[in-house]
Amino acid sequence: MTQSTAQRLYLFQLSTSDVPIGGGRILPMVAACYLVQMEDGKNILIDTGLPADYQRPAGMPAAENQMNVLEHLAEIGLKPDDVNMVITTHFDVDHAGYNDYFPKAEFIVQRSHYELAKAGDPRFAAARPHWDDPALKYRLVEGDVELLPGLWVIESSGHAPGHQSVLVVLPETGPVLLVIDAVILQRLFTVERPALPDEGSADEVRATTRKLLDLVEREHIQVIVFGHDGEQWKTLKKSPEFYD
Numbered sequence: 001m002t003q004s005t006a007q008r009l010y011l012f013q014l015s016t017s018d019v020p021i022g023g024g025r026i027l028p029m030v031a032a033c034y035l036v037q038m039e040d041g042k043n044i045l046i047d048t049g050l051p052a053d054y055q056r057p058a059g060m061p062a063a064e065n066q067m068n069v070l071e072h073l074a075e076i077g078l079k080p081d082d083v084n085m086v087i088t089t090h091f092d093v094d095h096a097g098y099n100d101y102f103p104k105a106e107f108i109v110q111r112s113h114y115e116l117a118k119a120g121d122p123r124f125a126a127a128r129p130h131w132d133d134p135a136l137k138y139r140l141v142e143g144d145v146e147l148l149p150g151l152w153v154i155e156s157s158g159h160a161p162g163h164q165s166v167l168v169v170l171p172e173t174g175p176v177l178l179v180i181d182a183v184i185l186q187r188l189f190t191v192e193r194p195a196l197p198d199e200g201s202a203d204e205v206r207a208t209t210r211k212l213l214d215l216v217e218r219e220h221i222q223v224i225v226f227g228h229d230g231e232q233w234k235t236l237k238k239s240p241e242f243y244d
């Protein structure tokens with residue numbers, strides 16, 4: 001019997017913002033989550049976005065073009081209960097804020113990350129009411145794991161301990177790497193990249209960046225999606241369009 005493989009990848013734009021970076025320059029940023037559809041119709045969501053009750057800190061640039069994960073699912077004809085699995089890349093507030101809308105799904109998270117967040121690391125407190133809902137079922141994984149044929153989580157600590165990226169192999173496009181926040185901007189995808197505030201040690205960040213660069217070379221990956229790169233985002237296909 002042949003196994004169901006990944007068929008479609010949707011990129012959900014949750015919001016954009018223009019971040020001033022000094023000298024009158026603007027860095028376009030994006031917040032996103034993703035949906036993979038398998039041949040047998042299973043839906044795998046990757047992250048869920050900022051919670052609806054999120055209070056933007058004073059001085060933070062306004063979010064524009066907002067559309068939450070539920071609205072994106074509805075646009076392509078899906079309800080929350082149609083989602084079979086949610087890959088939580090990490091529990092930062094902009095990635096896990098709608099987890100509680102998916103009690104029917106199985107959640108996938110790295111064990112080290114889950115244990116750190118559960119132990120009460122304040123970094124993951126903002127979205128905790130949404131990700132630490134007793135109705136949610138978490139499966140804890142360790143390292144690089146093929147969850148379904150052609151759908152991998154890739155352990156990519158650095159941005160946070162136990163952060164994970166996602167590799168999905170599509171029939172036409174081939175392998176696509178969703179780097180998530182292991183590398184938030186395309187221009188940081190080099191082994192020399194510095195650790196950003198709140199990230200791990202320079203060595204850890206460099207080791208993960210090298211691991212991902214090696215993966216791209218080994219698997220001949222042509223499509224690489226960075227976590228928050230508003231400039232690259234303009235060049236990508238967004239839902240309701242999809243990669244197949």
Ligand SMILES: [Zn+2]
Binds near residue numbers: 094
């Ligand atoms: Zn993020």
